[in-house]
Amino acid sequence: MVRSLFLLIISLSSLYSPNAYQADIIDDLSxxxxxxNAKEVAKNFASTIELIIVDEEDVYSKAQGEQILKDFFTKHPPVKASIFHKINTNPNYRFGVISLTTSKENFRVSVxxxxxxxxxxxxxLRIEAAKD
Known part of the structure; x- marks a missing residue:
């Protein structure tokens, strides 16, 4: 009985993948x-982040990056965002491209x-003008 229960637990635990949630991180970011929501995006920043926003590029701390992104959202209020492309097959790497429509113009966001x-x-995090 104990052995059967143990085998059942092992087989069910193999169905649960800790990467399943992480695979949806691009969806969450979108x-x-x-x-x-700069605060929620910034929760996913590494301790230092390379930010390229339109024509400005530098490496910032997590807190600085959040403030810069917040300023971007203030200047360009988002209207719509959709996932254009994502790579989530590598266990140690994720990449996504989000199409961002704001009240002023369209942007391509690469993460x-x-x-x-x-x-x-x-x-x-790269935010650049969308090429139509």
């Missing part, structure tokens, strides 16, 4: 961009993430 301590963190 909804945060849609709502202009590069690497795995640190079993969590994906954004190491590079």
């Amino acid at each position: 909804s945060y961009f849609r709502s202009g 590069t993430m690497k795995k640190f301590n079993n969590n994906f963190q954004i190491t590079e």
Whole structure:
């Protein structure tokens, strides 16, 4: 009986994948961009992040990156965001492209993430004008 229960638990635990939630991180980020929620996006930043926003590029701390993204959302209030492309097949790397429509113009948001301590963190965030 104990052995059967043990085998059942083992077989069921193999169905649960800790990466299943992480695979949806691009989906979560898309909804945060849609709502202009810099705080939620920044929760996924690595301790330092390379930010490229329109023509400005630098490496910032997590807190600085959140403030810069918040300023971007203030200047460009989001209207719509949708996932254009995502790569989630590598166990240590994620990449996504989000199409962001704001009240002023359209942007292409590229997000590069690497795995640190079993969590994906954004190491590079690029926001550039969309090429129509």
